[in-house]
Amino acid sequence: xxxxxxxxxxxxxxxxxxxxxxxxxxxxxxxxxxxxxxxxxxxxxxxxxxxxxxxxxxxxxxxxxxxxxxxxxxxxxxxxxxxxxxxxxxxxxxxxxxxxxxxxxxxxxxxxxxxxxxxxxxxxxxxxxxxxxxxxxxxxxxxxxxxxxxxxxxxxxxxxxxxxxxxxxxxxxxxxxxxxxxxxxxxxxxxxxxxxxxxxxxxxxxxxxxxxxxxxxxxxxxxxxxxxxxxxxxxxxxxxxxxxxxxxxxxxxxxx
Amino acid sequence: xxxxxxxxxxxxxxxxxxxxxxxxxxxxxxxxxxxxxxxxxxxxxxxxxxxxxxxxxxxxxxxxxxxxxxxxxxxxxxxxxxxxxxxxxxxxxxxxxxxxxxxxxxxxxxxxxxxxxxxxxxxxxxxxxxxxxxxxxxxxxxxxxxxxxxxxxxxxxxxxxxxxxxxxxxxxxxxxxxxxxxxxxxxxxxxxxxxxxxxxxxxxxxxxxxxxxxxxxxxxxxxxxxxxxxxxxxxxxxxxxxxxxxxxxxxxxxxxxxxxxxxxxxxxxxxxxxxxxxxxxxxxxxxxxxxxxxxxxxxxxxxxxxxxxxxxxxxxxxxxxxxxxxx
Numbered sequence: 001x002x003x004x005x006x007x008x009x010x011x012x013x014x015x016x017x018x019x020x021x022x023x024x025x026x027x028x029x030x031x032x033x034x035x036x037x038x039x040x041x042x043x044x045x046x047x048x049x050x051x052x053x054x055x056x057x058x059x060x061x062x063x064x065x066x067x068x069x070x071x072x073x074x075x076x077x078x079x080x081x082x083x084x085x086x087x088x089x090x091x092x093x094x095x096x097x098x099x100x101x102x103x104x105x106x107x108x109x110x111x112x113x114x115x116x117x118x119x120x121x122x123x124x125x126x127x128x129x130x131x132x133x134x135x136x137x138x139x140x141x142x143x144x145x146x147x148x149x150x151x152x153x154x155x156x157x158x159x160x161x162x163x164x165x166x167x168x169x170x171x172x173x174x175x176x177x178x179x180x181x182x183x184x185x186x187x188x189x190x191x192x193x194x195x196x197x198x199x200x201x202x203x204x205x206x207x208x209x210x211x212x213x214x215x216x217x218x219x220x221x222x223x224x225x226x227x228x229x230x231x232x233x234x235x236x237x238x239x240x241x242x243x244x245x246x247x248x249x250x251x252x253x254x255x256x
Numbered sequence: 257x258x259x260x261x262x263x264x265x266x267x268x269x270x271x272x273x274x275x276x277x278x279x280x281x282x283x284x285x286x287x288x289x290x291x292x293x294x295x296x297x298x299x300x301x302x303x304x305x306x307x308x309x310x311x312x313x314x315x316x317x318x319x320x321x322x323x324x325x326x327x328x329x330x331x332x333x334x335x336x337x338x339x340x341x342x343x344x345x346x347x348x349x350x351x352x353x354x355x356x357x358x359x360x361x362x363x364x365x366x367x368x369x370x371x372x373x374x375x376x377x378x379x380x381x382x383x384x385x386x387x388x389x390x391x392x393x394x395x396x397x398x399x400x401x402x403x404x405x406x407x408x409x410x411x412x413x414x415x416x417x418x419x420x421x422x423x424x425x426x427x428x429x430x431x432x433x434x435x436x437x438x439x440x441x442x443x444x445x446x447x448x449x450x451x452x453x454x455x456x457x458x459x460x461x462x463x464x465x466x467x468x469x470x471x472x473x474x475x476x477x478x479x480x481x482x483x484x485x486x487x488x489x490x491x492x493x494x495x496x497x498x499x500x501x502x503x504x505x506x507x508x509x510x511x512x513x514x515x516x517x518x519x520x521x522x523x524x525x526x527x528x529x530x531x532x533x534x535x536x537x538x539x540x541x542x543x544x545x546x547x548x549x550x551x552x553x554x555x556x557x558x559x560x561x562x563x564x565x566x567x568x569x570x571x572x573x574x575x576x577x578x579x580x581x582x583x
Contacts, residue, residue: 070485079483081482088524
């Protein structure tokens with residue numbers, strides 16, 4: 001669905017992302033890992049046209065990303081960004097409904113269909129009954145789930161998520177990844193997730209991209225990428241690697 | 257029809273009837289205001305001179321006041337959403353002062369050209385808006401303090417130029433100008449009314465068309481972009497239209513402050529933040545507010561008059577402090 005060909009991105013003279021290429025196939029979850037400042041967020045921003053690429057190109061369903069209009073891209077790619085705060089009294093339902101922007105007309109009101117989609121997404125994110133609460137009265141984790149609801153409400157086939165579990169408790173972290181996983185498998189959508197939780201990445205990702213200083217250090221299945229050597233290179237820490245006894249996926253434990 | 261659709265329609269019709277009630281209140285306010293003043297008029301019997309007072313002096317003034325109120329409130333509501341800041345207001349951002357300077361320059365140099373004042377006011381408002389926006393934004397985004405400070409800088413800078421210009425005018429003109437700077441509707445004419453009505457109506461329609469995009473802009477430009485808003489285009493339309501609305505208001509009545517702060521705030525308290533409602537409702541409530549304020553200005557110490565801007569500031573400044581503290 002999304003094909004990234006040799007892209008480089010720079011802020012002025014400083015190159016942040018260099019010569020990155022990968023494929024995102026339908027139904028797949030790709031995790032983007034790397035130390036702080038490795039260029040993860042910058043790379044993610046460029047994938048929906050939010051940042052111009054200095055070199056290379058991005059193909060969405062085989063066509064150059066730049067040939068789509070803003071609205072068309074928003075119908076196909078939804079983003080969950082890191083920060084989100086408003087000083088206005090916006091209700092949770094209004095907030096989630098605003099995710100339907102790209103599907104409506106400029107003047108128009110949301111249709112019954114839009115409303116139904118919004119309510120379903122709230123239900124999925126464990127926010128049923130929150131419709132008339134105000135966004136700025138929610139806790140960090142509740143707001144994060146409202147942000148996810150809004151992204152799901154776009155019904156976009158590609159989700160770009162920047163640390164979606166940052167404010168979430170253990171139960172809701174699992175909920176969020178299960179939700180993303182189900183959506184990708186059932187609807188043939190796909191997702192690119194930035195996370196610092198190596199074990200979540202190992203459990204849910206089909207492919208991991210490990211970034212170091214803007215370049216891809218390793219990519220492939222979690223078991224291939226999450227090696228002691230790679231993690232030592234990127235994070236500078238020693239790790240213990242074994243197998244999760246239930247999921248049989250690779251488990252990473254830091255040695256302090 | 258599903259239950260949801262009925263519920264949705266009910267909500268919509270409730271807002272529609274609220275709109276109709278507000279509009280009728282506006283007409284009633286205009287009617288009552290036209291009877292009050294230093295010369296009290298009865299609706300049923302009017303002699304020749306009273307007729308002249310009503311139709312040539314008082315009504316144009318009230319109607320221009322209504323248009324000015326609507327323009328300023330709509331401009332305030334949209335600027336607040338665009339800049340993600342409930343404290344943004346044309347007067348506080350220096351946009352009004354930009355328009356005032358433009359008007360003064362037109363008055364001083366192009367007095368014989370009919371539409372020089374509104375055009376120069378629009379140009380001044382646009383330049384001031386652009387300057388404040390450029391100063392307030394940084395790589396990290398735009399916070400309240402930066403925006404308010406930039407507004408103060410632009411306002412005081414423009415004020416000093418205005419003071420410099422007024423000191424070059426002769427004494428009689430000077431008095432009328434200082435009065436006008438505080439917001440003064442006494443110069444309103446019928447032609448002025450047609451022009452302000454045209455701009456106020458067009459401006460409200462254009463900004464209402466951006467309401468859905470503004471709803472997303474309220475939560476961040478980045479967000480709006482991700483969800484399909486053409487951010488640059490929306491910003492240009494809103495800045496341009498708001499400048500035209502402020503420009504026409506200032507050309508008609510000087511700088512009436514705080515309308516763009518008080519009115520959208522009240523509207524949001526009553527009906528929430530959806531700009532598809534906030535923008536048109538602010539227009540009606542803004543019109544009512546300025547007509548009421550001007551009626552007080554005309555009658556409080558009759559036969560002398562107060563500038564209407566003094567009345568609106570009396571209400572607005574405490575509210576500004578309250579909002580700033582709550583932020």
